[in-house]
Amino acid sequence: xxxxxxxxxxxxxxxxxxxxxxxxxxxxxxxxxxxxxxxxxxxxxxxxxxxxxxxxxxxxxxxxxxxxxxxxxxxxxxxxxxxxxxxxxxxxxxxxxxxxxxxxxxxxxxxxxxxxxxxxxxxxxxxxxxxxxxxxxxxxxxxxxxxxxxxxxxxxxxxxxxxxxxxxxxxxxxxxxxxxxxxxxxxxxxxxxxxxxxxxxxxxxxxxxxxxxxxxxxxxxxxxxxxxxxxxxxxxxxxxxxxxxxxxxxxxxxxxxxxxxxxxxxxxxxxxxxxxxxxxxxxxxxxxxxxxxxxxxxxxxxxxxxxxxxxxxxxxxxxxxxxxxxxxxxxxxxxxxxxxxxxxxxxxxxxxxxxxxxxxxxxxxxxxxxxxxxxxxxxxxxxxxxxxxxxxxxxxxxxxxxxxxxxxxxxxxxxxxxxxxxxxxxxxxxxxxxxxxxxxxxxxxxxxxxxxxxxxxxxxxxxxxxxxxxxxxxxxxxxxxxxxxxxxxxxxxxxxxxxxxxxxxxxxxxxxxxxxxxxxxxxxxxxx
Numbered sequence: 001x002x003x004x005x006x007x008x009x010x011x012x013x014x015x016x017x018x019x020x021x022x023x024x025x026x027x028x029x030x031x032x033x034x035x036x037x038x039x040x041x042x043x044x045x046x047x048x049x050x051x052x053x054x055x056x057x058x059x060x061x062x063x064x065x066x067x068x069x070x071x072x073x074x075x076x077x078x079x080x081x082x083x084x085x086x087x088x089x090x091x092x093x094x095x096x097x098x099x100x101x102x103x104x105x106x107x108x109x110x111x112x113x114x115x116x117x118x119x120x121x122x123x124x125x126x127x128x129x130x131x132x133x134x135x136x137x138x139x140x141x142x143x144x145x146x147x148x149x150x151x152x153x154x155x156x157x158x159x160x161x162x163x164x165x166x167x168x169x170x171x172x173x174x175x176x177x178x179x180x181x182x183x184x185x186x187x188x189x190x191x192x193x194x195x196x197x198x199x200x201x202x203x204x205x206x207x208x209x210x211x212x213x214x215x216x217x218x219x220x221x222x223x224x225x226x227x228x229x230x231x232x233x234x235x236x237x238x239x240x241x242x243x244x245x246x247x248x249x250x251x252x253x254x255x256x257x258x259x260x261x262x263x264x265x266x267x268x269x270x271x272x273x274x275x276x277x278x279x280x281x282x283x284x285x286x287x288x289x290x291x292x293x294x295x296x297x298x299x300x301x302x303x304x305x306x307x308x309x310x311x312x313x314x315x316x317x318x319x320x321x322x323x324x325x326x327x328x329x330x331x332x333x334x335x336x337x338x339x340x341x342x343x344x345x346x347x348x349x350x351x352x353x354x355x356x357x358x359x360x361x362x363x364x365x366x367x368x369x370x371x372x373x374x375x376x377x378x379x380x381x382x383x384x385x386x387x388x389x390x391x392x393x394x395x396x397x398x399x400x401x402x403x404x405x406x407x408x409x410x411x412x413x414x415x416x417x418x419x420x421x422x423x424x425x426x427x428x429x430x431x432x433x434x435x436x437x438x439x440x441x442x443x444x445x446x447x448x449x450x451x452x453x454x455x456x457x458x459x460x461x462x463x464x465x466x467x468x469x470x471x472x473x474x475x476x477x478x479x480x481x482x483x484x485x486x487x488x489x490x491x492x493x494x495x496x497x498x499x500x501x502x503x504x505x506x507x508x509x510x511x512x513x514x515x516x517x518x519x520x521x522x523x524x525x526x527x528x
Contacts (some may be wrong), residue, residue: 006045009390011427012037013431016381020128020423027370030377030427034384041388051387053473058379062372066270067173069167072368073273077119077254078126078159078426079363080280083356085527086250087129088285089118089403093247095134097237103222105138106151107215113155114211117162119254127476131483137232144228147221150496153476154214154503157337157468160425161461162207163200164258164276168271170375170429171219171464172196176438179453187444194453196269197262201522202454203461206511210462213503216510217503253300257307263525266311271331272482277302279342285347288354292346300334300344340471371426378430390435400437405443405451412436413463413508428464458518464505496510 021315041047098104138148258276261267286296313329351357
């Protein structure tokens with residue numbers, strides 16, 4: 001009977017992949033395939049119907065997850081930065097700054113991609129913005145189309161590993177549950193947890209390292225093959241220090257407020273995402289109504305003051321007693337909240353009248369609905385897979401692999417990489433990770449120490465990033481093809497991303513060999 005159930009598991013997985021490749025909607029494919037094979041399992045007597053009774057609770061858990069609430073907020077940030085043209089100003093300014101250097105336009109694209117990644121983490125908005133603005137300029141000044149398109153696609157995907165990142169938010173939610181399950185299976189009934197904030201801290205250095213690899217590759221290409229990335233001396237005009245500072249301030253302020261508050265431990269990712277959503281709304285208002293710039297600047301300063309005061313003082317209103325300094329800090333924080341509220345009201349009115357807020361809200365709703373539909377479908381798929389004995393099958397298969405822990409990790413990473421050619425990162429997160437991660441997290445590292453969930457999560461995050469550039473279904477490739485000029489061939493885009501995918505795989509080798517790149521910062525934050 002066990003072999004029959006395992007055959008159904010394998011058949012369910014293969015059927016889901018084939019249907020997705022055939023073009024059926026991912027969310028409904030996963031849910032429908034799961035229900036179909038659950039029915040087959042019931043008919044053959046190898047599936048416990050109690051698993052179906054757990055489906056409503058699983059779906060309700062997804063919809064009420066405080067961690068996943070950060071997803072629509074980060075999506076709002078990315079869409080707002082795109083629609084309000086804040087990202088456009090940054091890209092134009094950095095292009096003018098680095099344009100006169102050989103390979104400078106490529107450098108500017110990668111740097112802007114890293115800054116936008118640390119601000120929002122939305123691939124689509126970044127790739128579309130840079131594709132519309134930078135690609136025509138790079139082609140006009142003689143850049144090789146393969147290098148130009150590869151640079152833009154790779155820079156756009158940095159938002160999936162440099163925090164804050166939707167991939168890391170989803171991975172943190174799934175990996176946290178898997179880590180607790182692994183410890184419970186080992187008899188640890190007071191399990192530790194791994195949070196999204198831990199993954200954010202662990203991914204920061206690897207994400208910046210990957211961006212650095214991109215820059216080194218572009219510099220080497222510009223040196224060895226200067227005709228592929230020529231300078232543009234008089235193309236974009238000179239840029240002043242004030243213009244550079246004005247363009248850099250918005251993303252840097254967002255990074256400090258969002259990522260800084262998370263790493264400092266004063267806000268959860270969801271709380272920090274709400275701060276970032278407010279910040280992008282204020283930036284958009286300032287961009288659309290320069291006459292109200294003093295009000296929006298004051299609101300931004302007040303927002304930063306709230307973050308600093310929260311870090312320095314206990315501002316809980318319900319406290320019975322407080323020191324004079326805390327009372328002054330609370331009064332200052334309340335005054336800052338009033339200024340921020342005035343700025344939000346003005347920004348809402350301005351962006352509504354400029355027809356910016358409505359498309360942003362519509363786009364946020366569409367993307368969020370798509371994400372949660374896929375999450376629910378993948379959750380159903382994972383539950384039915386487990387009900388058919390898939391977890392025991394995977395556990396046995398990984399335990400019997402040669403090479404011990406590293407052999408098992410390698411096989412899971414290879415499977416995730418290959419799946420990235422056909423399915424979306426969300427399906428991989430909610431199908432592969434809940435099944436494989438509890439098994440891997442029970443295995444020791446080669447030195448005998450316990451498996452680090454942060455290291456494993458960062459390795460998976462970098463691996464999943466490659467799926468955005470895998471042909472034929474890479475999301476970044478679709479976005480770039482949609483905005484690229486007609487003279488850019490699809491083959492140029494596909495060939496252009498190959499060196500950058502190789503760099504991503506090389507970075508996986510680096511992070512595999514030096515786990516401290518992923519674990520040092522989280523350990524410092526936790527005082528280990």
